[in-house]
Amino acid sequence: MAEILKGAPVMKALNAKMQEKVAALAEKGITPTLAIFRVGEREDDLSYERGAMKRCESVGVAVKNVVLPADVSEEEFFKTLDALHNAKDVHGIPLFRPLPKQIDGEKARQSIAPAKDVDGCTDGSLAGVFTNTKLGYPPCTAQAAMEILKFYGVELKGKKAAVIGRSLVIGRPVAMMLMHENATVTICHTKTKDVPSITRDADIIIAAAGQMESVTAEYLSAGQTIIDVGINVDAEGNLKGDVKASDADGIVAAYTPVPGGVGTVTTSVLVGHVVEAAERYAATL
Amino acid sequence: MAEILKGAPVMKALNAKMQEKVAALAEKGITPTLAIFRVGEREDDLSYERGAMKRCESVGVAVKNVVLPADVSEEEFFKTLDALHNAKDVHGIPLFRPLPKQIDGEKARQSIAPAKDVDGCTDGSLAGVFTNTKLGYPPCTAQAAMEILKFYGVELKGKKAAVIGRSLVIGRPVAMMLMHENATVTICHTKTKDVPSITRDADIIIAAAGQMESVTAEYLSAGQTIIDVGINVDAEGNLKGDVKASDADGIVAAYTPVPGGVGTVTTSVLVGHVVEAAERYAATL
Numbered sequence: 248m249a250e251i252l253k254g255a256p257v258m259k260a261l262n263a264k265m266q267e268k269v270a271a272l273a274e275k276g277i278t279p280t281l282a283i284f285r286v287g288e289r290e291d292d293l294s295y296e297r298g299a300m301k302r303c304e305s306v307g308v309a310v311k312n313v314v315l316p317a318d319v320s321e322e323e324f325f326k327t328l329d330a331l332h333n334a335k336d337v338h339g340i341p342l343f344r345p346l347p348k349q350i351d352g353e354k355a356r357q358s359i360a361p362a363k364d365v366d367g368c369t370d371g372s373l374a375g376v377f378t379n380t381k382l383g384y385p386p387c388t389a390q391a392a393m394e395i396l397k398f399y400g401v402e403l404k405g406k407k408a409a410v411i412g413r414s415l416v417i418g419r420p421v422a423m424m425l426m427h428e429n430a431t432v433t434i435c436h437t438k439t440k441d442v443p444s445i446t447r448d449a450d451i452i453i454a455a456a457g458q459m460e461s462v463t464a465e466y467l468s469a470g471q472t473i474i475d476v477g478i479n480v481d482a483e484g485n486l487k488g489d490v491k492a493s494d495a496d497g498i499v500a501a502y503t504p505v506p507g508g509v510g511t512v513t514t515s516v517l518v519g520h521v522v523e524a525a526e527r528y529a530a531t532l
Numbered sequence: 533m534a535e536i537l538k539g540a541p542v543m544k545a546l547n548a549k550m551q552e553k554v555a556a557l558a559e560k561g562i563t564p565t566l567a568i569f570r571v572g573e574r575e576d577d578l579s580y581e582r583g584a585m586k587r588c589e590s591v592g593v594a595v596k597n598v599v600l601p602a603d604v605s606e607e608e609f610f611k612t613l614d615a616l617h618n619a620k621d622v623h624g625i626p627l628f629r630p631l632p633k634q635i636d637g638e639k640a641r642q643s644i645a646p647a648k649d650v651d652g653c654t655d656g657s658l659a660g661v662f663t664n665t666k667l668g669y670p671p672c673t674a675q676a677a678m679e680i681l682k683f684y685g686v687e688l689k690g691k692k693a694a695v696i697g698r699s700l701v702i703g704r705p706v707a708m709m710l711m712h713e714n715a716t717v718t719i720c721h722t723k724t725k726d727v728p729s730i731t732r733d734a735d736i737i738i739a740a741a742g743q744m745e746s747v748t749a750e751y752l753s754a755g756q757t758i759i760d761v762g763i764n765v766d767a768e769g770n771l772k773g774d775v776k777a778s779d780a781d782g783i784v785a786a787y788t789p790v791p792g793g794v795g796t797v798t799t800s801v802l803v804g805h806v807v808e809a810a811e812r813y814a815a816t817l
Contacts (some may be wrong), residue, residue: 370667374659377708378700382655405725413711415663423662426698429723431730438714440690445716 250501252472254391254511257398261515262306268522269307272529279525280309281365281518282337286324286350287317292343299341302514308521311337317347324350325358332360338528339365339521362527365520367420376420379427381527384520389420391512392453392474393428395503401451401472404429409446411435411462411489412455417476421453442466454489464494473502476509535786537757539676539796542683546800547591553807554592557814564810565594566650566803567622571609571635572602577628584626587799593806596622602632609635610643617645623813624650624806647812650805652705661705664712666812669805674705676797677738677759678713680788686736686757689714694731696720696747696774697740702761706738727751739774747775749783758787761794 272279281303285292296312303310311334313327324346331337340363346352361371361383367390372383384390396403408430412418422432430451435442446452446466452473454462459479467473477489488505495502503509557564566588570577581597588595596619598612609631616622625648631637646656646668652675657668669675681688693715697703707717715736720727731737731751737758739747744764752758762774773790780787788794 370659370663371655373662374655377658377662377704378655405723419662419708423704426719426721429721431718431720431724433716433718434711435716436711436714438690439716 249496249499252395252399252474252501252503252508254395254503254508257395257512258515260398261394261512261519262302265306265308265515265519265522268526272522272525273307275529275532277525277529278307278309278336279338279522280311280336281521282311282313282331282334282340284313284315284328284331284340285343286315286319286347289343295343298514299517302518303521306518306522308518318349319347321350324355328355328358332363335528337363338524339363339517341366341517342368363524365517365524367520368416373415373420376423379423384523385424386416386420387513387516387520388417388476388509389424390516391509392417392421392476393424394512394516395474395509396451396472399472399501401501403451406430406450407448408432408451408453409435409449410453410455411442411446412453412457412476414455417455418453421455425451425453456489458489459487460489460491462490462495464491464498467495467498469498469500471499471501473499474509475503475505477505478510534781534784537680537684537759537786537788537793539680539788539793542680542797543800545683546679546797546804547587550591550593550800550804550807553811557807557810558592560814560817562810562814563592563594563621564623564807565596565621566806567596567598567616567619567625569598569600569613569616569625570628571600571604571632574628580628583799584802587803588806591803591807593803603634604632606635609640613640613643617648620813622648623809624648624802626651626802627653648809650802650809652805653701658700658705661708664708669808670709671701671705672798672801672805673702673761673794674709675801676794677702677706677761678709679797679801680759680794681736681757684757684786686786688736691715691735692733693717693736693738694720694734695738695740696727696731697738697742697761699740702740703738706740710736710738741774743774744772745774745776747780749776749779752780752783754783754785756784756786758784759794760788760790762790763795 364372364383367384367386375382376385408425410422413436422434426432443466447468455476475488475490479487486506649657649668652669652671660667661670693710695707698721707719711717728751732753740761760773760775764772771791
């Protein structure tokens with residue numbers, strides 16, 4: 248039986264660290280503040296918002312809610328975004344996407360200031376991930392995967408890591424972050440031939456292809472640690488990962504469950520970025 | 533005997549393409565112009581300058597020489613750099629480094645506009661390489677490696693590529709560029725265990741560790757294509773690559789020589805970026 252790398256203890260440890268930082272910032276008169284800038288009433292956005300607000304509240308991070316109607320003009324949208332950038336009491340602005348079609352989503356992404364880009368979606372943040380410098384923030388899911396590995400003491404230096412998926416929200420950034428920790432990384436994608444031969448040979452697998460239970464026994468070998476980033480819904484409405492958990496359980500050393508793994512940690516990483524943004528702001532005073 | 537992938541024919545093909553583009557720009561009254569902004573008289577800089585000027589001349593790209601004394605003040609340096617940014621008739625500004633110690637080299641790098649960053653050294657250019665978008669320009673050596681593979685018709689899609697080295701000028705960007713062409717890439721570095729087992733298993737090897745003749749027979753296998761990015765000088769003053777050519781010759785399918793391989797193509801790539809920068813500028817008129 249493999250060890251189950253639950254997200255909850257990682258989340259708790261991150262939250263505890265954040266609470267200390269929030270207390271230190273309070274002494275300087277600063278309350279880390281997340282702007283939740285929502286357009287319209289999409290269910291996905293509302294669900295994200297509820298999760299973020301709850302987590303913020305639990306660690307003492309303030310939330311500033313800004314809601315615009317779904318039919319807002321592009322001009323009004325960017326005016327509001329600019330105001331949030333200029334507000335000294337706002338430290339992080341995650342961008343809800345997709346935006347309504349009258350708003351240029353790419354322009355919106357590009358106009359988020361890296362300093363407030365707690366979601367890690369701008370070119371500045373991505374350059375930071377690539378160059379390993381503190382320019383913006385890494386994408387939250389990629390960092391959540393790294394936080395789990397760190398919390399459970401999984402050694403990365405000199406180890407082989409296989410990343411399945413090359414998206415900008417997880418595959419590519421997590422590959423760079425693993426490399427910065429001195430792992431030897433191979434990035435697999437839809438054009439890779441014989442993915443199982445590559446993943447079987449790895450010490451660590453990051454499963455981030457977005458294909459339900461596609462990582463089966465033939466992909467796995469003894470002693471491995473698997474981070475399952477997939478969030479898929481099966482025909483019965485149950486959440487399933489990219490890894491077939493019953494296969495992993497009998498073969499590998501450890502794996503993250505779905506639900507209750509990476510997803511549990513991601514919101515804490517987002518809120519942690521807000522705290523870090525407030526700290527960076529405080530350092531400029 | 534392996535095929536020798538010489539740089540000269542690649543350079544000639546790139547130059548021919550550039551000449552066509554330069555002629556088309558001339559019809560719009562635009563002469564692509566490279567600013568050579570040198571501080572002091574370092575021999576490396578002078579050698580780079582001579583190479584770039586010669587290549588520019590051969591394809592009809594103009595050069596604007598700006599030279600400051602080695603003891604120039606930081607203020608004067610940045611004033612000059614700003615003026616080059618603002619000059620509409622300057623399309624590319626490579627940054628000579630290292631700069632004299634009174635000038636903040638990192639600030640200089642960050643202040644090059646991605647649109648004129650023909651060397652691919654800014655965060656904007658690196659984000660472009662990471663995200664596969666035309667934000668600035670890729671580092672010239674990394675692109676030179678890709679141009680050689682393309683010119684000689686080396687298939688990348690679905691192939692395994694091993695990159696030795698993870699620098700920002702070659703290892704990391706070439707890994708991303710190979711992945712964008714659908715190769716499955718593994719990045720090896722100083723902390724990688726058993727590099728030969730990884731490189732032997734690859735279809736393409738990019739040798740960019742900067743270690744003279746360190747890639748020997750045990751790293752190689754039949755049918756491979758090797759791009760040797762190393763430029764090392766041996767005790768007798770001869771240029772040597774990172775690959776032991778006599779070993780490669782008897783084993784692999786094809787490899788680039790040193791000298792006469794990647795280095796021969798790099799300056800053409802730089803000048804090609806100047807032409808592309810002029811084209812992008814023309815498109816905004």
